[in-house]
Amino acid sequence: MAKQKTSFMDTIVSLSKRRGFVFQASEIYGGLGNTYDYGPLGVELKRRVKDAWWRRTVSQRLDVVGLDSAILQHPRVWEVSGHVGGFTDPMVDCKTCKGRFRADKLEDARCPEKPSKVPGQCHGELTEPRSFNLMFKTNVGPVESASSVAYLRPETAQGIFLNFLNVMNSARMKPPFGIAQIGKSFRNEITPGNFVFRMREFEQAEMEFFVPPAENDTWYDYWRSERSSWYTDFGIRPEKLRVREHEGSELAHYSTATCDIEYEYPFGWGELEGVACRTDFDLKRHSEASGTELAYFDPQTKEHYMPYVIEPAGGIDRMALTFLVDAYEEEELEKDTRVVLHFHPEIAPITAAVFPLVKKDGMPEKAREIEAELRRAGFTTFYDEKAAIGRRYRRQDEVGTPYCITVDGDTLAEDVVTVRERDSMQQERVPVSEAAAWMRNANENWKR
């Protein structure tokens, strides 16, 4: 069982490299731990995931607005938020091999000596656990001194709290309302990463939803359910998802209730996204420390109050990995096995691949014309005229392209193309002028 699980993850890693989803960062220098680069298809996949999140969380609602705050903030921010003192993992060192491991995740770690074992099981003596702060430190300005220290943000959330008044006043919002942000965060993770599941530099999609304190529980239930259904609406199999409420001992210092939306990865169940009740902890702390009262004035009661916060916080890289893993299938056909990614059409990196059946008789020219027209109409497209048509279909199946459009003799004579749908592999004759509308309609009716 364990071997099978490992090899499925290896298959995903190898497909990602071969087809240009994800590469090891600094690969030609031997790589840098827990850092990755996204290739052409990976960039498109992430862009689609971000668009789908933003559309649903911001654009399609009137009660949530967006923000793009700085990665570098005043160092006091991280003291006040509790990150300087408390954003730590317990860490142990092995006195024999000098490896450094997370004390609470020893079973996931392997010591650097061969044959590599779980730390502590190799007879190497481990030190007592010590706290290790996960924030990356840097210096701002030309002089390196204690007063020039700054941190790369470990979460995007704090930038939202700092701008609570700016956004509420400029966008004329009142609780309940949310501020959403997608952006890079940085954590000096010391556990091995399981590919892009755990990285040192990653993207987060976070939303702080400010509510009257009495409405806290209602909105917590709402966002827990809304965020879970976003995944299934975009094709994630429901049986692979679960919502796990945190035990009291697991709760972060700012939270009264938190749940994880978990996915069953090839390496086991893991957190995909968290939904947390952050109360008024952050607004209160920043108000006290800065002297600026981050409160809402309620014109009805004529009172200022600090809203409570419900925070759905997800990682774009984990979302992309989840869509990739969940979409992957090796399908046994009559004569062979086809590898197919069953991406939701709005998540798929390429929407339509256009092929001339053969490389002659004016078909390549016509196919290029159709491809350019679809690209102008807003579709992400791909053109391919190499190899037999069956091989071209398979190459697109492997990267999850939902539609392949083939130009043949009839296209030139009657202006119709053959559209082949990825999951059913069924082919349909469609007039060229209706191809775009056909695909839009198929997108809307897509079911896993």
Ligand code: GAP
């Ligand atoms: N503001 C709350 C917060 O940051 P978190 O649970 O630490 O909460 C939220 O992070 C999400 O960010 C996680 O559910 C995960 O999807 C993603 N994430 C956290 N650390 C990550 C890492 N090292 N690599 C990739 N994604 C990560």
